[in-house]
Amino acid sequence: MISKKAMLAMAFALAFIPTLATAAPAKLVLVIGGEAYDGPPKFAVTLNGKVVAEGAVDKAIDTGTDKRFADAADKSQYVESFSFDIPEADFAANGDLRIQLTNEAYGGEGSNRDRNLFISSVSLNGRETKADQLATVTKDGIVPGELVDGYLAINDGNAEAVVPAPKGGWPEATTEAAQSKPTEPEAKPEPPVAEKAPEPVPVKEAAPAAEAKPAEAAKPEEPAKPATPAAEEPKPQAAVEEPKPAEPAPVEASKQPEPAAETAAAKPASDTCALSKSYDITGFGQNSNDLTPATNKMLDEIAGDIGEQTCSITLTGYSDTFGSYATNALFSVERAQNALKYLRDKGIKFTKAEATGVGETTKFGPSARANRRVVIAVAP
DSSP: OOOHHHHHHHHHHHHHHHHHHTOOOEEEEEEEEEEESSSOOEEEEEETTEEEEEEEOTTOEETTTSOOGGGOSOGGGGEEEEEEEEOGGGOOTTOOEEEEESSOOBOOTTOOOBOEEEEEEEEETTEEEEGGGOEEEETTEEEOOEEETTEEEEOOTTOEEEEOOOTTOSOOOOHHHHHOOOOOOOSSOOOOOTTOOOOOOOOOOOOOOOTTOGGGTTSOOOOOOTTOGGGTSSSOOOSSOOOOOSSSOOGGGGOOSSOTTOOGGGSOOOSSOOOOEEEEEEOOOTTOOOOOHHHHHHHHHHHHHHTTOOEEEEEEEEEOSSSOHHHHHHHHHHHHHHHHHHHHHTTOOEEEEEEEEEEEOOTTOSOHHHHSEEEEEEEO
């Protein structure tokens, strides 16, 4: 005969089982366009290294009989929205999302036939990442992302579009998120302004180990407090200035011989660029792509050197080695983009401008502060 205590325990267990069964799966929503060649482009999505979604862009433009995706005036007809449920067992709140082209094909040199992916956005449980915030990573490391009218092009089966987990992890799934429908792309996505670097949304990550403990380098960068640099580095630092690495020379050493009081406005206007110089911009905080008073001071000096000249400029961003590889890759790109935007906002004009990122490095010395930088090359 079952005791009263045992019956109560069974009733409690039965009441609890439906709650477990109704846990909402994570919701992954992708907006992707494509180019088809002897079949549509296929893709796979991994979360924390595990495949969680696969699909094919059936609406992709056929490069065998039609033009290329970049040439289409209305790209929306070649773009699809995909919605996937990720089981609770496969959901990793701190995992990186990666998208890969799984059936690359090319018709050969001089051929117009090709299979490619064009990613507009990625959303996991309502947290959306746009194309210009994605990192493009290959077996050789971070490479400059190719944007086509607001879509990130994935042209190589060895390349991946990477979305690092945000600070605190991806949002948990909710019943409302699981029932939501993907939003179809607008009829004509607005193309970005020529040569203007997009304003990136800062990518943040979980708190890392302090820089004094390299053994925990796998953890994300330690958030920096702009007004309290001592929390960022083991040694106390000034509020906004940081020590200059021995190599290469800092911006302060690369001033032009003009008097210090001379400004860009006082220089004679000229369309010809006579400046050929490299500058090193340091002073970026950990876990941040934001410019600081220290970086702005250096950028002001560059703006003064260029003045009314119209030069070519290349900005290459770097990050330290704390945190995930994909996140550091994004920080390096976004630091370069923010530096370029600052110079444009100062009214500086360029014949050609390029902002790229290399990712994490130790080439500028053992100090993490020294490796968080943007190298700027100005040439005629």
